[in-house]
Amino acid sequence: MPVQMKLGAITLDCPDPLALAAFYQQATGLEPHPKSDADFAGLNREDGLFIGFQRVDDYQAPSWPDQTVPQQLHICFNIEIEDDLDEAEAQLLELGAGKPDHQPHDEARARVFTDPVGHPFCLVRR
Structure with a gap:
């Protein structure tokens, strides 16, 4: 029997994590992660799913x-x-x-x- 896995997070590369998190927050209504910063930002869903946005140079x-x-x-x-x-x-x-x-x-x-x-x-x- 396979291990029961539940998706916990998705992280997207981007040039500006706070800006992209703001777009998805406005589009979805998800809550901003309190420790978001210029290098890594995130959004939380009530069931625990986390969407992250990480800075990548030369994206x-x-x-x-x-x-x-x-x-x-x-x-x-x-x-x-x-x-x-x-x-x-x-x-x-x-x-x-x-x-x-x-x-x-x-x-x-x-x-x-x-x-x-x-x-x-x-x-x-x-």
């Missing part, structure tokens, strides 16, 4: 969907079926997200965005 943004600079990581955020994807998209774009022209899914169910430093992520209707 290169992923070039998704091409793989000149691989995406490195892809995060999906679920939203409830009654939530409006168009409203969520408008909010994310206002916060600084990008929306690539290439959308590989049915946009009524899922949409791909990029955070302010280029990491791709999806909003998926559950």
Whole structure:
């Protein structure tokens, strides 16, 4: 029987941890980690999941969907079926997200965005 593992943390490379943490905090409502600083910032979820953001000198943004600079990581955020994807998209774009022209899914169910430093992520209707 495999060991029962539960995801505890995800950490993203970036040029400015506090700025990227602020973007995701506004987008998700997660609580900032009290020991966040200019080199490493984080967000906490009630169930213990931690999203971290670590400073990387000479950071290169992923070039998704091409793989000149691989995406490195892809995060999906679920939203409830009654939530409006168009409203969520408008909010994310206002916060600084990008929306690539290439959308590989049915946009009524899922949409791909990029955070302010280029990491791709999806909003998926559950």
